[in-house]
Amino acid sequence: MEIGRKNWVPEVVRTCRRRTALECPARIRGLTHTIVGAVISFVFGLDGYDTRDKTTASKPPESLSKKILNRDRATDRRTLAFSLGGDLRVSRLGYGNRQLTGPGIWGEPLDRGEAMRVLRRAIQLGVEFIDTADAYGPDVAEALTAEALHPYPTNLVIGTKAGMVRTGPGEWHPLGRPEYLRQQCELSLRRLRLERIDLYQLHRIDPLVAVEDQLGVLSDLQQEGKIRHIGLSEVSIEEIEAARRLITVASVQNRYNAVDRVADPVIDYCEREDIAFIPWFPLAKGELSDPEGVLATVALRLGATPAQVALAWLLARSPVIVPIPGTASIRHLEENLGARALALAPEDLSQLEGLGRSPS
Ligand SMILES: NC(=O)c1ccc[n+]([C@@H]2O[C@H](COP(=O)([O-])OP(=O)(O)OC[C@H]3O[C@@H](n4cnc5c(N)ncnc54)[C@H](OP(=O)(O)O)[C@@H]3O)[C@@H](O)[C@H]2O)c1
Numbered sequence: 183m184e185i186g187r188k189n190w191v192p193e194v195v196r197t198c199r200r201r202t203a204l205e206c207p208a209r210i211r212g213l214t215h216t217i218v219g220a221v222i223s224f225v226f227g228l229d230g231y232d233t234r235d236k237t238t239a240s241k242p243p244e245s246l247s248k249k250i251l252n253r254d255r256a257t258d259r260r261t262l263a264f265s266l267g268g269d270l271r272v273s274r275l276g277y278g279n280r281q282l283t284g285p286g287i288w289g290e291p292l293d294r295g296e297a298m299r300v301l302r303r304a305i306q307l308g309v310e311f312i313d314t315a316d317a318y319g320p321d322v323a324e325a326l327t328a329e330a331l332h333p334y335p336t337n338l339v340i341g342t343k344a345g346m347v348r349t350g351p352g353e354w355h356p357l358g359r360p361e362y363l364r365q366q367c368e369l370s371l372r373r374l375r376l377e378r379i380d381l382y383q384l385h386r387i388d389p390l391v392a393v394e395d396q397l398g399v400l401s402d403l404q405q406e407g408k409i410r411h412i413g414l415s416e417v418s419i420e421e422i423e424a425a426r427r428l429i430t431v432a433s434v435q436n437r438y439n440a441v442d443r444v445a446d447p448v449i450d451y452c453e454r455e456d457i458a459f460i461p462w463f464p465l466a467k468g469e470l471s472d473p474e475g476v477l478a479t480v481a482l483r484l485g486a487t488p489a490q491v492a493l494a495w496l497l498a499r500s501p502v503i504v505p506i507p508g509t510a511s512i513r514h515l516e517e518n519l520g521a522r523a524l525a526l527a528p529e530d531l532s533q534l535e536g537l538g539r540s541p542s
Pocket of ligand 1: 277314416436461510515518
């Protein structure tokens with residue numbers, strides 16, 4: 183992320199806060215935040231710079247559309263790139279390849295040639311982040327990715343996952359035993375023809391295995407150079423914080439889209455902490471692309487399609503969001519990537535505001 187004068191100062195404060203949050207008791211932390219913020223506000227004359235710790239200060243609720251508008255005004259632009267783990271800069275609209283497998287996310291694609299063409303077209307159109315998993319197929323989506331794209335472009339980041347066992351079409355079971363996660367990592371490296379996986383995500387925390395063991399083996403794999411960054415999937419803020427006491431969390435992948443906003447607090451947390459938030463089901467499994475659906479009027483006003491509105495809204499929602507819409511169709515892929523050029527106006531944002539189900 184490029185950092186201008188208005189942006190790098192808060193970034194310094196955030197870094198100080200993160201460090202003190204790890205190292206100091208709460209009372210010293212509060213005092214440090216206030217002093218650091220006040221000194222920087224005084225020296226640099228930032229208007230209205232808020233020295234309170236935003237994780238604890240009570241403030242009046244702000245509507246989501248206002249939050250987006252205020253942030254865009256402050257940064258003066260919608261940034262369309264994000265640095266995963268701080269060092270892997272990717273264009274923020276990625277591609278999820280789970281739809282390339284057979285029915286029930288099981289077996290080979292119905293049209294293998296089209297699946298390969300979709301993957302190659304995604305790269306031609308500037309996709310720099312592909313999300314996949316050992317469980318998609320299983321094995322099929324990773325193998326297709328390598329077959330279509332290896333040797334990979336240098337700017338491509340592949341995120342894969344482990345921690346789900348498949349027993350048949352539509353059947354998914356968490357399995358986080360360390361020896362299984364290690365085996366799956368070795369197999370993903372082989373299938374993807376990689377020496378190191380850029381982003382390795384724990385598909386689910388297995389409730390039957392100690393979380394320290396699940397994250398411990400990922401940390402070992404990272405130290406051995408087999409994975410670069412670690413991500414989590416379907417986790418609460420409490421789970422992310424517990425994980426961060428053991429590892430560095432580069433990304434969180436939870437279900438989220440314009441009508442399903444249960445993960446709102448997790449996104450706000452990720453934004454504060456500079457963690458990528460990768461929303462799965464960004465199109466609500468295709469429901470949001472319905473030409474007569476809830477996004478139809480906004481789409482009509484903008485001369486766009488409902489799927490593009492759904493994705494543009496996610497890009498506007500937070501600069502840490504990296505959507506990964508899934509499709510097995512080149513036409514849909516091209517349409518979806520068109521969302522990068524779509525800017526939502528204040529009236530669009532306020533119209534979309536009311537669609538979501540936020541946590542009560
Ligand atoms: N971490 C997790 O637990 C988890 C769970 C689920 C998914 N994921 C990830 O999230 C990614 C996205 O999820 P998803 O693919 O299941 O759901 P999605 O992106 O919300 O929706 C995909 C569905 O929408 C349709 N579609 C896509 N673009 C369209 C368009 N422009 N017009 C009309 N229909 C369109 C697709 O059909 P067509 O193929 O016909 O285009 C497909 O049926 C997955 O690929 C995977 O990487 C992660």
